[in-house]
Amino acid sequence: MDDALLRSLTPAVLGVLVRRGADFAAAEDAVQDALVEAVRVWPDDPPRDPKGWLVTVAWRRFLDVARADTARRRREDSVEEVPPAGAAVDDTLQLYFLCAHPSLTPSSAVALTLRAVGGLTTRQIAQAYLVPEATMAQRISRAKRTVSGVRLDRPGDVATVLRVLYLVFNEGYSGDVDLAAEAIRLTRQVAASIDHPEVAGLLALMLLHHARRAGRTAPDGRLVPLAEQDRTRWDTASIAEGVAILQSALARDRLGEFQAQAAIAALHADAPTARETDWVQIVEWYDELARLTGSPVVRLNRAVAVGEADGARAGLAALAALDGSLPRYAAVAAHLHERDGDLDTAARLYAEAAHQAATLAERDHLTRQAARLNSRRDR
Incomplete structure (x- = not known):
């Protein structure tokens, strides 16, 4: 039994029933019944048209349940109808x-x-x-x-x-x-x-982020920051696909937030090493993203990019304009203060950020950062 085929057909079959007028909950129940029947029947008697078979069985199940409803019964004439391919x-x-x-x-x-x-x-x-x-x-x-x-x-x-x-x-x-x-x-x-450029932008963004997945954690489960990741572990095929999809979307000149995020991800993925990252262009894309969204989280991430492009003092100046209660504010401030050479402030902020971390992996990473700076200071 091809479970992947059944899963891929489920939304189309459910969509047909809903379009025909079935109540969503009842339609979903009918489709699930049809899937159960497919698991039972298909191994011995596979249909020539799997989708049409599921539509027919699911619609019959729905009609059986709703037979008392006269309006529903009138649709029974279309039981054997399979929607045209374009639908x-x-x-x-x-x-x-x-x-x-x-x-x-x-x-x-x-x-x-x-x-x-x-x-x-x-x-x-x-x-x-x-x-x-x-x-x-x-x-x-x-x-x-x-x-x-x-x-x-x-x-x-x-x-x-x-x-x-x-x-x-x-x-x-x-x-x-x-x-x-x-x-x-x-x-x-x-x-x-x-055919929508933001749909393409989201797909590109997902592919570019997912491509770096293998490098994000060490064998012991420890979080590995982007700058320290082994880039040979990144999925180059997914990166190439994501960049191609993004370029096609951007060419349509209808910029949206997912395209802008994907452009930033593409610049990270394109850099052979962290040192070679084009931070100036990343700042420009964050400017576009901030214009599109007005998001303070975007401006927080922009402060990091400014710190890389123009120096830690410039990043701290950009950070000073933001609300200190933002998630990850303390972590960003710690990173910029460390780059500026203020290790005492950075260590304190890393410890503060660790207490605010949303995940155990992030908390452990920030705690180690604080400990690393404290050990350097005490030497």
Whole structure:
């Protein structure tokens, strides 16, 4: 049984049922029933048209449940109908829009996207987010109820879909599901469905970040900063693909935040060594990104780039204009003070940043940085 094939067909089949008028929750249940039946039947009797088979079985399951509803019964005449090939893209894209509907919280939108579009089980999603399966089941059920009354008669919001997929990507790896790889797969699917430079920008950004994954941690699990990473461990094929996709998107002259982020990632990936990084151009891209987003986090990262391009004092001046309560502010300040030669202040700020760290790996890294400076000072 080809599990990858079933997962790839799930969103298109679900999209067909929803387009035909099925309630989202009922349609999802019907598709799951069809998938179970496929696992039972296909090994001995594989269909010539897997998608058409799933659509037919799922629609029949839905009609069986909804037979008492006269309006639903009228659709029974189209049971054997398989949507034309051109409709598959639209159905799948509409499903993405539905799963990322503005009425959903970000966490609910992510869970529903992974369940309905990604084809992951509730258990897999729960493991990935380190929550009990019952908790995740409730979250998904609430999300399905929320979107059940939503009509798919208006264009969806591409930006919302991209933000949801980026949230999935940033979860990385946990449990038995690689969410970063899953996010790339789903973004490829959206890119195949819609010609939009920001979709291409997000796909390029994911590929460029994912390409550096092997270099981010040492064998003992220790976090390795970008400047210290072994660049021979980076995935050059993914970098080349990401750069090519980005260049094509930028050529359309419709710059968006994901394209700008991807451009920064591409400059890091293009540098043979950390010393050869084009920090001046990175600062310019951060200026564009700040203009597009107005994000204080972008300005925080820009301060780091300014410190590399124009010296630590310039970076500290850029940092001084920002709110000290920003996440990672203390870590950035520590890095810039160390570059400026103020080791006492840097050590204190590294220790402060360690207490504020969001992950154990980051906390350990910052603690080691503080200890390193303290040991140098005490010699």
